[in-house]
Amino acid sequence: SNPIKRAAEKVADTLRGDGTGPQDGIPGKPGPESPAVAEPTRPREPLPPKPDQTGPDTVSPTGQPTGADQARFAQSGSYLTNAQGTRLPDTDHSLKAGPRGPVLLQDHHLREKVMHFDHERIPERVVHARGAAAHGVFQSYGTAAAVTKAAFLAEDEETPVFVRFSTVLGSRGSSDTVRDTRGFATKFYTSEGVFDLVGNNIPVFFIQDAIKFPDVIHAGKPHPDREIPQAQSAHDTFWDFVTLHTEATHHTLWNMSDRGIPRSYRTMEGFGVHTFRLVAADGGTTLVKFHWKPKLGVHSLVWEEAQIINGVDPDFHRRDLADAIEAGAYPRWELGIQTFPDTPDQTFQGIDLLDPTNIVPEELAPVRPVGLLTLNRNPSNFFAETEQVAFHVGHLVPGIDITDDPLLAGRLFSYLDTQITRLGGPNFPQLPINRPHAPVNDMLRDGLHQTAVHRGAAPYRPNSLDGGCPFTAGADTGAYIESPVPVPESTKVRDAPESFADHFSQPRRFWLSMSPVEREHIIGAYTFELSKCYEQAIRERALRVLANIDPELCAEVATGLGLPAPEPTVPLADVEPSPALSQVGHTWPTDGRVVGIVSGPDGDLDGVRAVRDAVLEGGMVPLVIGPVGGTLGPLTVQRTYANARSVEFDALLLAGTPAVGSDAYGARDAKGLPAPSAGAPTDPRVGLLVSEAFRHGKAIGAWAGGEAVLAASAVPADAPGVVVTTSGTAALEQLTRLLGEHRVWDRFAAA
Numbered sequence: 001s002n003p004i005k006r007a008a009e010k011v012a013d014t015l016r017g018d019g020t021g022p023q024d025g026i027p028g029k030p031g032p033e034s035p036a037v038a039e040p041t042r043p044r045e046p047l048p049p050k051p052d053q054t055g056p057d058t059v060s061p062t063g064q065p066t067g068a069d070q071a072r073f074a075q076s077g078s079y080l081t082n083a084q085g086t087r088l089p090d091t092d093h094s095l096k097a098g099p100r101g102p103v104l105l106q107d108h109h110l111r112e113k114v115m116h117f118d119h120e121r122i123p124e125r126v127v128h129a130r131g132a133a134a135h136g137v138f139q140s141y142g143t144a145a146a147v148t149k150a151a152f153l154a155e156d157e158e159t160p161v162f163v164r165f166s167t168v169l170g171s172r173g174s175s176d177t178v179r180d181t182r183g184f185a186t187k188f189y190t191s192e193g194v195f196d197l198v199g200n201n202i203p204v205f206f207i208q209d210a211i212k213f214p215d216v217i218h219a220g221k222p223h224p225d226r227e228i229p230q231a232q233s234a235h236d237t238f239w240d241f242v243t244l245h246t247e248a249t250h251h252t253l254w255n256m257s258d259r260g261i262p263r264s265y266r267t268m269e270g271f272g273v274h275t276f277r278l279v280a281a282d283g284g285t286t287l288v289k290f291h292w293k294p295k296l297g298v299h300s301l302v303w304e305e306a307q308i309i310n311g312v313d314p315d316f317h318r319r320d321l322a323d324a325i326e327a328g329a330y331p332r333w334e335l336g337i338q339t340f341p342d343t344p345d346q347t348f349q350g351i352d353l354l355d356p357t358n359i360v361p362e363e364l365a366p367v368r369p370v371g372l373l374t375l376n377r378n379p380s381n382f383f384a385e386t387e388q389v390a391f392h393v394g395h396l397v398p399g400i401d402i403t404d405d406p407l408l409a410g411r412l413f414s415y416l417d418t419q420i421t422r423l424g425g426p427n428f429p430q431l432p433i434n435r436p437h438a439p440v441n442d443m444l445r446d447g448l449h450q451t452a453v454h455r456g457a458a459p460y461r462p463n464s465l466d467g468g469c470p471f472t473a474g475a476d477t478g479a480y481i482e483s484p485v486p487v488p489e490s491t492k493v494r495d496a497p498e499s500f501a502d503h504f505s506q507p508r509r510f511w512l513s514m515s516p517v518e519r520e521h522i523i524g525a526y527t528f529e530l531s532k533c534y535e536q537a538i539r540e541r542a543l544r545v546l547a548n549i550d551p552e553l554c555a556e557v558a559t560g561l562g563l564p565a566p567e568p569t570v571p572l573a574d575v576e577p578s579p580a581l582s583q584v585g586h587t588w589p590t591d592g593r594v595v596g597i598v599s600g601p602d603g604d605l606d607g608v609r610a611v612r613d614a615v616l617e618g619g620m621v622p623l624v625i626g627p628v629g630g631t632l633g634p635l636t637v638q639r640t641y642a643n644a645r646s647v648e649f650d651a652l653l654l655a656g657t658p659a660v661g662s663d664a665y666g667a668r669d670a671k672g673l674p675a676p677s678a679g680a681p682t683d684p685r686v687g688l689l690v691s692e693a694f695r696h697g698k699a700i701g702a703w704a705g706g707e708a709v710l711a712a713s714a715v716p717a718d719a720p721g722v723v724v725t726t727s728g729t730a731a732l733e734q735l736t737r738l739l740g741e742h743r744v745w746d747r748f749a750a751a
């Protein structure tokens with residue numbers, strides 16, 4: 001009856017006519033095989049959930065199995081309802097006094113819908129706000145069973161896990177590849193309760209005492225007046241703090257190294273940072289540091305690449321993790337332990353184990369593998385899982401205890417406390433992602449968002465009304481019993497031990513352990529970051545700190561800043577390098593590496609097909625890059641000159657001469673018109689692709705005229721890691737070997 005409504009409905013019908021997304025067809029034109037109406041008009045039976053659409057299998061605080069079932073139950077039935085389960089006829093129009101009249105306040109569906117939307121956002125994490133996560137499984141080798149009674153570390157135990165990776169400084173919407181520390185937090189849903197290993201990709205921390213955490217974070221976060229820069233340490237307040245508070249020197253040096261810009265979450269090491277205490281079945285204790293070792297090796301970006309990615313693909317790490325899991329290339333890490341005798345002084349070969357700015361070199365205490373972590377399932381809802389997961393260093397299980405590291409002590413308070421604000425109350429352990437898999441029988445009651453319907457009348461102990469239940473456990477029934485470690489006799493002080501005062505010998509060891517290329521990168525990073533500071537005094541102070549690490553480092557950065565290099569103020573530490581700290585000089589599997597294959601219509605398309613298949617067979621990812629979308633002979637074009645950027649690829653293959661693209665960026669003829677596909681390798685976008693890949697130390701292969709592309713991109717055909725051969729498959733063979741070393745290190749000036 002209403003002509004406007006009828007017209008709108010007609011337009012809507014035409015638009016949904018093809019039954020496909022805009023990428024698959026032309027809106028309004030029904031596709032030959034598509035049904036005419038996309039939206040079902042009649043209710044269907046709900047589809048069985050895909051395996052990856054369920055929450056973790058958990059039990060509720062009352063011991064009832066819930067998890068997946070309950071998550072599914074949260075949205076069931078065929079008809080749209082309101083939050084109370086009442087079916088709705090229309091969710092597109094507000095209730096009005098006539099089609100052109102005022103909206104009525106009595107529209108309770110409108111109010112419910114908008115009210116809920118208004119409260120969709122929760123406070124982001126004060127640190128580690130931006131993250132990505134995955135489900136997986138931890139398989140224990142049993143090699144730690146002699147030193148810990150933790151059930152999940154017994155031989156052949158399998159434990160479900162959820163792992164969240166993160167940057168520290170940026171907001172939820174910031175970029176992935178900023179220079180920063182990365183979080184590596186693992187929730188083990190063990191049979192004895194939840195164990196969280198809340199670690200980082202850098203084994204040391206900025207501060208030795210938790211009371212300094214607000215200081216270091218206030219300094220690292222954007223300036224309070226303009227709220228810039230986002231997710232960066234390259235600004236005055238950060239450098240002001242870390243140069244005044246020199247215990248931050250070691251962590252800062254790691255941040256300025258390649259470790260601050262990982263290639264992927266899959267190629268990152270992880271560290272528990274603190275020294276923990278393992279407790280064996282016989283009560284014996286051992287001090288321990290936890291390590292995650294990626295099966296794909298440790299690999300980083302180069303700085304220019306990282307900066308480009310921030311614009312080209314701010315979700316680079318998040319996408320990489322999800323894509324790899326979806327493709328079945330499950331990321332894997334081995335959990336390793338370094339163990340030390342639990343002596344009263346808690347030092348190992350002169351290294352204070354309670355000082356979280358220290359590492360223990362692997363050459364002094366080898367990392368022994370104790371189990372394998374495999375991430376094999378993407379979350380099905382980012383908010384419910386990745387955002388609502390709540391880690392806590394105090395989530396411990398029998399067999400793993402804490403030490404007196406003063407940084408760890410503060411964390412034991414902070415992680416519980418922060419969830420109250422972030423997740424809105426004390427019942428966050430009941431959220432599906434946080435629920436333990438072990439039966440829960442606590443006496444915690446009520447509070448905001450209580451979802452358990454507790455039974456019984458006596459949530460207190462001792463009681464007789466509930467038959468004395470629940471009972472307390474003992475050592476023989478799996479109770480968590482703190483190890484009876486002697487407490488040193490002392491007086492109350494606000495102070496740190498003498499041994500915490502050495503801030504430079506460990507950074508010096510790190511510097512001395514780096515290869516020449518890694519040192520070049522560190523020098524570049526310090527120079528870049530300090531040149532972004534406005535205050536001359538801060539730059540000068542930073543140089544004084546660097547002088548105490550190493551004179552060469554200090555002199556090179558000083559040259560870059562145009563300042564004189566100061567003399568050290570403390571004697572340079574006499575330390576041995578630790579080769580295990582360097583990322584260069586190893587060979588790693590090439591699984592999942594991305595090979596871009598550039599061609600045009602005149603290229604060797606049969607050769608491209610052969611090499612594409614060979615890349616796939618080698619467990620890597622081939623992406624065919626053509627001038628425009630569509631097909632190149634028998635091949636589907638996956639990237640075009642317009643959307644391919646070097647940062648997406650680990651290696652490039654140039655298959656003959658790519659045609660010049662014919663858009664605004666393509667080559668022009670004398671009259672300024674787009675040049676025809678003349679076979680001249682002058683398309684500036686291909687030139688940029690190749691020259692960037694070259695600059696970033698990536699392997700490049702060429703055949704069948706691909707040499708001309710190299711020349712046009714100013715890449716010498718005889719440079720290290722550039723392979724010119726007679727066929728794509730021959731080029732790939734050499735490229736694969738180069739990829740195993742991650743980058744062509746010889747291409748960097750320092751090499």
Ligand code: HDE
Nearest residue numbers: 125128164183184185199200210213273410411414415418
């Ligand atoms: Fe954290 N840290 N932290 N941290 N941290 C948080 O907890 C804190 C520290 C780490 O993916 C917060 O739930 C204090 C070291 C990771 O959800 C907060 C101190 C290490 C994550 C907090 C530290 C970490 C956090 C913010 C100094 C490596 C992300 C939101 C005493 C061993 C976990 C939250 C996730 C998150 C406090 C130092 C790792 C505020 C007070 C050292 C991986 O509670």
